[in-house]
Amino acid sequence: MYRFSYSEILADAPETGRARERAAFDQALTLLRDAEAGxxxxxxxxxxxxxxxxxxxxLIADLLDPGNGLPxxxxxxxxxxxxxxxxxxxxALRTPGxxxxxxxxxxxxxxxxLR
Known part of the structure; x- marks a missing residue:
């Protein structure tokens, strides 16, 4: 799944954390584009x-975590x-078209x- 806590991301180089997040978005976007194209x-x-x-x-759970260091x-x-x-x-789920x-x-x- 996509669950990385902010502390796990901080433990890595910031670039690695952003790369993980980009990869999760890339995967979701590929699926959405395939669905949109039929x-x-x-x-x-x-x-x-x-x-x-x-x-x-x-992401929201992580953003709401008190340990999240983002502004x-x-x-x-x-x-x-x-x-x-x-x-x-x-x-979109309720309206398939x-x-x-x-x-x-x-x-x-x-x-x-995230780049």
């Missing part, structure tokens, strides 16, 4: 959308983005910001 349907589409929810659930304002912004992502993914473009764009921006 290559994943039914349960596979559900799993793809669920993957981005799982990613953000893990408070940044943590708050990321939690807000994560909450939106989870809600939007929920709407719903576009995933917004989810893809937001998560790609976050992934790109």
């Amino acid at each position: 290559r994943l349907v039914g349960p596979e589409r559900t799993a793809a959308v669920g993957r981005v929810q799982d990613l953000w659930n893990a 408070e304002a940044l943590r708050d912004d990321l939690v807000s983005i994560g909450a939106w992502t989870i809600r939007e993914a929920g709407e 719903r576009s995933l473009a917004a989810l893809i764009a937001v998560n790609a921006s976050i992934r790109d910001g």
